[in-house]
Amino acid sequence: MLRAAGLTKAYASGPPALSGLTVDVPPGSVGLVGANGAGKTTLFRLMLGLMPPTGGWIEVAGHHVAADPVGVRSRLGYMPEHDCLPLDQTASDIVSTFGELAGLPARAARQRASDVLDLVGLDEARFRPVGGFSTGMRQRTKLAQALVADPQLVLLDEPTAGLDPLGREEMLDLVARLAGFGISVMLATHLLDDVQRVCEHVLMIDHGHLVLEGPIDQLMQTTGLLRVEVGGQPDAVAVLAATLAERGLDSRPADEHRLDVDTTTAGEAAADTVRDAVADLGLRLYALSTRHRSLDDVFLEQAGR
Amino acid sequence: MSAVPPGLSGAVYDRGYRPYTGPRGGRREATWALWRLSVRRALGLRRSWRQKVFPWSLLAIATVPAVVNVGIGYAIKDNPMEIPDFTFITYREYVGVSTALLLFVALTAPDVVCPDRSQRVLPLLFSRPLTGTDYVAAKVGAISAIVFGFAFLPQVVLFVGQMLVSDGALDYLADNAAVLWQVPVSVALLAVYYGAIGVALASLTDRRIVGGVAILGLALVTSAVAGIIVAAAGDGGTPLAVVNVLALPLEVRDLVFLGHLGRDSDLSGVEGGGVLAVLAYLLVLGSAIAVLQRRYREVAL
Numbered sequence: 001m002l003r004a005a006g007l008t009k010a011y012a013s014g015p016p017a018l019s020g021l022t023v024d025v026p027p028g029s030v031g032l033v034g035a036n037g038a039g040k041t042t043l044f045r046l047m048l049g050l051m052p053p054t055g056g057w058i059e060v061a062g063h064h065v066a067a068d069p070v071g072v073r074s075r076l077g078y079m080p081e082h083d084c085l086p087l088d089q090t091a092s093d094i095v096s097t098f099g100e101l102a103g104l105p106a107r108a109a110r111q112r113a114s115d116v117l118d119l120v121g122l123d124e125a126r127f128r129p130v131g132g133f134s135t136g137m138r139q140r141t142k143l144a145q146a147l148v149a150d151p152q153l154v155l156l157d158e159p160t161a162g163l164d165p166l167g168r169e170e171m172l173d174l175v176a177r178l179a180g181f182g183i184s185v186m187l188a189t190h191l192l193d194d195v196q197r198v199c200e201h202v203l204m205i206d207h208g209h210l211v212l213e214g215p216i217d218q219l220m221q222t223t224g225l226l227r228v229e230v231g232g233q234p235d236a237v238a239v240l241a242a243t244l245a246e247r248g249l250d251s252r253p254a255d256e257h258r259l260d261v262d263t264t265t266a267g268e269a270a271a272d273t274v275r276d277a278v279a280d281l282g283l284r285l286y287a288l289s290t291r292h293r294s295l296d297d298v299f300l301e302q303a304g305r
Numbered sequence: 306m307s308a309v310p311p312g313l314s315g316a317v318y319d320r321g322y323r324p325y326t327g328p329r330g331g332r333r334e335a336t337w338a339l340w341r342l343s344v345r346r347a348l349g350l351r352r353s354w355r356q357k358v359f360p361w362s363l364l365a366i367a368t369v370p371a372v373v374n375v376g377i378g379y380a381i382k383d384n385p386m387e388i389p390d391f392t393f394i395t396y397r398e399y400v401g402v403s404t405a406l407l408l409f410v411a412l413t414a415p416d417v418v419c420p421d422r423s424q425r426v427l428p429l430l431f432s433r434p435l436t437g438t439d440y441v442a443a444k445v446g447a448i449s450a451i452v453f454g455f456a457f458l459p460q461v462v463l464f465v466g467q468m469l470v471s472d473g474a475l476d477y478l479a480d481n482a483a484v485l486w487q488v489p490v491s492v493a494l495l496a497v498y499y500g501a502i503g504v505a506l507a508s509l510t511d512r513r514i515v516g517g518v519a520i521l522g523l524a525l526v527t528s529a530v531a532g533i534i535v536a537a538a539g540d541g542g543t544p545l546a547v548v549n550v551l552a553l554p555l556e557v558r559d560l561v562f563l564g565h566l567g568r569d570s571d572l573s574g575v576e577g578g579g580v581l582a583v584l585a586y587l588l589v590l591g592s593a594i595a596v597l598q599r600r601y602r603e604v605a606l
Contacts, residue, residue, distance in 0.1 A: 048431075048432055050431060050432075050603070050604065051603065070331070070332055070434045070435070070436055071331060071434060073432060073433055073434045073435075074329060074331060074433075074434045076432065077432075078428075078429065078432035080425075080428050080429065082425055083424070083425060084424070084425045084426055084428060084429050085424070085426070086420060086424055086426055087424060088352070088420075093351060097338070097342055098429065098433065100334075100335075100338035100341075100342075101335050101338050101339060101342075101430065101433040101434075101435065102329075102335070102433050102434070103329045103330035103331055103334045103335055103433075103434060104325070104327070104328075104329065104330075105327070105328060105330075106338075108325070108327050108328075112325060115322075115323060119322060145429065149325065149329070150324050150325035177322075180322075181322040181324070182324060
């Protein structure tokens with residue numbers, strides 16, 4: 001879905017917005033995660049061919065962007081974060097217009113507009129001006145215009161921004177279903193819960209640099225923690241941590257009785273090492289459980305390095 | 306049929322999804338679609354009746370001179386008589402009924418470009434297969450096409466009417482064959498000029514009212530400045546009369562119809578006035594297009 005090598009974008013002033021990004025992201029639903037100013041919008045602009053990179057190359061949906069920067073947009077849908085709809089037009093007119101602008105014949109665009117407005121739950125409101133829509137309805141209209149031309153890939157910029165909890169759930173449900181329609185999704189957000197819920201793959205960037213990229217399941221597994229609860233002596237946690245360090249396991253105290261052991265390198269064998277160390281020290285083992293970290297933990301840890 | 310349960314009116318239903326397998330165009334189709342959209346908006350089509358009143362009233366007003374001329378021509382056809390204070394309008398003069406067209410441009414050019422920026426629609430438009438050049442072509446093309454239509458249709462009414470009330474339709478056609486190309490060419494030059502200037506000025510602001518005032522202000526100020534300069538220069542005329550940007554397409558019109566500047570032109574006494582008028586026309590048109598290209602060269606998401 002997205003391939004890039006050494007992708008760099010530097011503006012006239014300031015540090016590069018993107019610096020040497022090299023990724024190979026498979027089709028499906030991908031979360032693009034990063035704080036404000038991380039380079040998410042710059043990556044979207046490069047993917048849409050709206051500006052050339054200052055270094056490296058980028059390929060989107062199998063098409064080299066530099067070779068046909070305008071044509072690649074025929075295969076993409078884009079949903080901006082901000083308000084971007086002509087408020088005096090109806091949802092139906094807006095969506096069909098953007099279908100035509102994507103190259104669909106007028107009649108097909110109207111039919112597709114009707115279909116996708118049904119899909120996003122705006123079938124009854126389609127002939128009302130969007131100026132009278134709620135935030136949730138406007139977000140759905142924006143999603144509908146991104147889908148109207150049946151793109152290979154949709155770029156969604158903070159699609160749940162400003163939505164109430166119910167609206168957020170509905171929007172995430174919609175996004176999660178897109179992969180089933182054969183439409184790849186790139187979801188740019190700083191809400192890691194959203195990514196964890198609807199995406200299969202994650203791409204983390206920070207200050208223009210790639211922080212982490214990979215399948216979410218794998219990241220959660222390889223970055224898992226083992227939580228150990230011990231007792232038997234007042235400084236049991238400290239003693240155990242020191243012993244584990246000697247045996248090659250990093251750990252940090254979670255509180256007075258619990259220790260989080262990093263299993264990134266040792267994998268499943270870490271549990272045996274912890275068990276043996278507790279037994280050798282004569283401590284009491286109250287609990288030993290696998291604790292998966294959230295994407296928040298992963299991002300904070302990786303970005304902090 | 307069961308009623309929708311309370312609280313479920315805003316729910317999302319899974320109606321399935323059908324992929325699109327039909328034809329898919331590129332830049333040309335996208336530009337054409339944007340042109341159609343802009344024409345519809347400027348004419349008030351698919352909008353409330355209030356948005357339709359102005360453009361269609363303008364077309365009616367622009368056609369009045371043609372109808373009056375044809376009507377009088379018909380009335381005195383079999384009974385020639387002198388009508389004091391009335392002279393038949395010529396095709397060349399009719400091209401110059403530009404005040405109404407300028408008013409139209411001042412109201413519609415901001416309406417087709419300002420909302421795209423103020424409502425932040427531009428990022429969506431440019432996420433489609435469109436370039437800045439395509440956008441400019443579609444917007445200028447839309448305004449120019451409507452100005453052309455509003456300036457040309459009354460001429461058609463005048464020509465056909467005059468032909469029908471003349472003693473011999475074929476003789477009239479033969480005698481006036483030249484206007485068949487002079488009118489469309491001069492009207493097209495006027496329409497492109499007004500369209501480009503109007504859209505360029507409107508593109509500089511997000512607010513429609515500011516755009517409209519800027520267009521009318523440019524016309525009024527340059528006209529007033531030119532008037533002062535010409536009055537100060539005396540009978541010999543002055544090349545500085547080209548600052549009247551509104552008059553330039555009319556000078557070019559005279560060159561199309563007459564092959565030289567009109568006697569009433571402020572540039573008629575200036576040596577090389579015709580060339581100067583054409584160069585000034587091209588300079589203003591080129592500047593407007595350059596402003597537009599720069600304005601839409603890059604759009605932030």
